[in-house]
Amino acid sequence: MTTNASRGDEVLDSLRRHAKRITEPKRAVVQVLVDARDHLTADEITQRAQLLRGDVSPSTVYRILEELEDLALVVHSHMGHAAAVYHLTGQNHGHVTCASCHVTFEVPSDAFNRLANELMSSLGFELDRHHVALSGICAACRAEID
Amino acid sequence: MTTNASRGDEVLDSLRRHAKRITEPKRAVVQVLVDARDHLTADEITQRAQLLRGDVSPSTVYRILEELEDLALVVHSHMGHAAAVYHLTGQNHGHVTCASCHVTFEVPSDAFNRLANELMSSLGFELDRHHVALSGICAACRAEID
DNA sequence: GTCAGTGCAAACGGTTTGCATGTTT
DNA sequence: AAACATGCAAACCGTTTGCACTGAC
Numbered sequence: 001m002t003t004n005a006s007r008g009d010e011v012l013d014s015l016r017r018h019a020k021r022i023t024e025p026k027r028a029v030v031q032v033l034v035d036a037r038d039h040l041t042a043d044e045i046t047q048r049a050q051l052l053r054g055d056v057s058p059s060t061v062y063r064i065l066e067e068l069e070d071l072a073l074v075v076h077s078h079m080g081h082a083a084a085v086y087h088l089t090g091q092n093h094g095h096v097t098c099a100s101c102h103v104t105f106e107v108p109s110d111a112f113n114r115l116a117n118e119l120m121s122s123l124g125f126e127l128d129r130h131h132v133a134l135s136g137i138c139a140a141c142r143a144e145i146d
Numbered sequence: 147m148t149t150n151a152s153r154g155d156e157v158l159d160s161l162r163r164h165a166k167r168i169t170e171p172k173r174a175v176v177q178v179l180v181d182a183r184d185h186l187t188a189d190e191i192t193q194r195a196q197l198l199r200g201d202v203s204p205s206t207v208y209r210i211l212e213e214l215e216d217l218a219l220v221v222h223s224h225m226g227h228a229a230a231v232y233h234l235t236g237q238n239h240g241h242v243t244c245a246s247c248h249v250t251f252e253v254p255s256d257a258f259n260r261l262a263n264e265l266m267s268s269l270g271f272e273l274d275r276h277h278v279a280l281s282g283i284c285a286a287c288r289a290e291i292d
Numbered sequence: 293g294t295c296a297g298t299g300c301a302a303a304c305g306g307t308t309t310g311c312a313t314g315t316t317t
Numbered sequence: 318a319a320a321c322a323t324g325c326a327a328a329c330c331g332t333t334t335g336c337a338c339t340g341a342c
Contacts, residue, residue: 020322021315021316021317021321021322022316023316023321023323024315024323025323041306042306043305043306055323056324057323057324058307059307059308059323059325060324062306062307062308063308063322063323078227082306083305084307096265096271098271099274105271107261107265112261115253115258115260115280119242119282125242125244125251125283125284126282126283127282128280128281128282128283134261134273134274134280135273135274136265136274137272138270138271138272142270142272165296166296166297167296167340167341168341169297169340170298170340171298172297188331188332189331201298201299202299203298203299205299205300205301205332206297206298208331208332208333209298209333210297229330229331230331230332
């Protein structure tokens with residue numbers, strides 16, 4: 001299995017291989033991402049990084065996240081109106097967000113397959129299953145409405 | 147068939163029925179939406195409304211769009227990073243945006259059906275096919291990359 | 293005449309950027 | 318020592334809001 005520690009090391013190694021410097025803020029951000037159970041906004045990442053390290057500025061976090069994205073170590077997605085969320089590259093899954101309570105679900109990639117195939121054959125359009133979240137109403141909120 | 151003129155009148159009638167006042171800015175915004183071939187950002191709507199009428203402020207456009215959305219006459223969607231786009235309520239379709247050139251395609255609702263069914267049965271999640279756009283790479287941009 | 297609707301300007305939240313300073317290599 | 322990364326503050330963009338005024342009813 002891949003432990004959290006080794007996943008973090010992989011990320012740092014990748015930075016080294018690409019001649020990027022390993023700094024305290026980067027260590028902190030990577031740590032936060034590795035430890036994160038769910039997807040985090042840039043602001044949440046900043047706050048957690050500050051707990052680990054004190055004095056990590058939001059702009060630095062944005063710059064680090066951008067660097068990690070350029071190296072394909074991190075991806076971000078847009079959930080409806082709100083701030084973008086970031087997480088380490090992992091399985092290829094789609095996102096679905098509840099417009100009412102903002103809970104997010106990950107959906108296995110297969111569920112998008114038919115749609116992806118259809119887009120490819122009809123438009124020649126290659127779907128990125130991950131980048132933007134679909135919107136809807138989750139079971140709990142539908143129950144409340146009824 | 148439904149002409150552009152009558153579609154605009156329908157919208158204005160709906161406003162009257164809901165005891166909303168019919169103002170010059172509202173007429174202009176409705177006209178812009180009726181005439182629009184594609185989806186427009188609030189800024190584009192503002193600019194076009196100003197051509198028709200001079201002196202329509204952005205904030206007023208936002209307020210009008212919000213009112214029209216409350217009456218289910220208009221919907222908006224988020225296309226990746228950029229500003230939201232608005233258009234009159236019409237057929238229930240999904241949106242797909244090219245991450246490279248930002249062209250937007252509308253996808254007939256059926257293409258989402260399997261995904262929608264799967265979300266409902268596995269999570270009890272009711273998909274809103276319209277609200278958030280999926281992302282990917284369009285045929286033209288893929289050709290360029292190759 | 294009343295009140296909803298407007299324009300303006302200021303505030304807002306998320307994100308980006310310029311610059312002087314600090315740190316990794 | 319040199320290059321790069323950082324923190325800060327200011328700028329930015331899309332959107333929202335407070336307010337005094339205007340115009341639809």
